[in-house]
Amino acid sequence: MSEKKRGFLGRLFGGKDKPEDAADTAAGPVETSEAAPAPSEDPGSPELETEMEVPPAGSLSRPAEPFSVADGPDLVDDFSAPVVPVAPEESLPTDVTGEEPGAEQVTEPAEVVPSPPPPAPVADPTPAPAPEEPKQSWFQRLKQGLSRSSASLTEGISSIFTKRKLDASMLEELEDVLIQADLGVDTAMAITERLSDGRYDKEISPEEVRSILSEEVEKVLEPVAKPLDLDTGKKPHVVLMVGVNGTGKTTTIGKLSQKLRSEGKSVMLAAGDTFRAAAVEQLKIWGERTGAEVIARDTGADAAGLAFDAMKEAKDKAVDVLLIDTAGRLQNRAELMDELEKVIRVIRKHDPEAPHTVLLTLDATTGQNALNQVEIFGKVAGVTGLVMTKLDGTARGGILVAIAAKHGMPVHFIGVGEGVADLEPFSAKDFASAIAGLA
DSSP states (O other), X not given: OOHHHHHHHHHHTTTOOOOHHHHHTSOOOTTSOOOOOOOOSOTTSOOOOOOOOOOOTTSOSSOOOOOOOTTOGGGGGGOOSOOOOOOOGGGSOOOSSOOOOOSSOOOOOOOOOOOOOOOOOOOOSSOOOOOOOOOOOHHHHHHHHTHHXXXXXXXXXXXXXXXXXXXXXXXXXXXHXXXXXXXXXXXXXXXXXXXXXXXXXXXXXXXXXXXXXXHHHHHHHGGGBOOOOOOSSOSSEEEEEXXXXXXXXXXXXXXXXXXXXXXXXXXXXXXXXXXXXXXXXXXXXXXXXXXXXXXXXXXXXXXHHHHHHHHHHHHHTTOSEEEEOOOOOOTTOHHHHHHHHHHHHHHHHHOTTOOSEEEEEEEGGGTTHHHHHHHHHHHHHOOOEEEEEOGGGOSOTTHHHHHHHHHOOOEEEEESSSSGGGEEEOOHHHHHHHHTTOO
């Protein structure tokens, strides 16, 4: 036994040299085919491999992983662990580089499992406050509501007055445009006469024509623009709302109720449209919003009987204003107009002067038919004032000018939308400027 091996065994067994006979019984080198020593008497210890097959030289492209021996390669025969045979050639990775493999073991690349996406941020349950829109003035809302009517007039005027000298044919074209906008024949003729005065054979701009249009419309509307006066000393002051189907009677009552309540008046509402269930519920909602008491009956109940009860309740409770709704009815239906007369007769049993105010709601989209409605309802119900609604839904808003020119009926309110703020007292100047498209 060499000195190197003896020194290693000495250190291994605590400084004493291993006996020679022990060394002589050790297994031979790996490269020989000598038999391995007898297995240990311990039945639990595994038997050592006695032989191992060494592949032919050059058959391996990469050597097996070397054993880690602390004191040199010539003591590999002192290992007691079983010798693992080299795997077959086809199971080993091929070294295509030809370089000396390092100690690092080559393994198959691990499967990359993508990490789950981060959880979505939890939305704040408290919604962010919406940015406040700048509050529009009444004139801005009116101008926006009349934009279809003003656009129709502006386009027609601009197409006529295009750097040409004024002549009779241009005035005739303008008159047609004004009549188509339902301004009425009288108003259309007044505007064309005003333009022809001293302007023949002279150029006139569309802006100048629109300015004259605004002035002439204001002249017609100024006498009928009257606020609704409910301070007549009557208690309750009875307001009867009439009109055809779909003109906005119930909504107008609700908006009036809110305006009167904001002025500090006590208000009672009577759901006299007993033919339409939705009208009763709608009026009840307005009553809850405005703090007004609502007198209602089942659908199909007698409207005149309800009006009688409402008059009694309003007098007993000394309310300031009683607003009575009625069912929509066509002006050419005689039996329906007779029923309206009956409602008025019942109201006058409590107060011979009631109703003190009869408001007719007109839908601007009906055009020329609105002229007929004013005439018929005026005769049957004694209409005292008008409320023009839905001016934002038509390009023929000039019908209000034609009504004012023909009937001279006071116009108290106009509406350009569904909101409470979209019903305002009528202003002749504002309406004339808006329909002419002036700032």
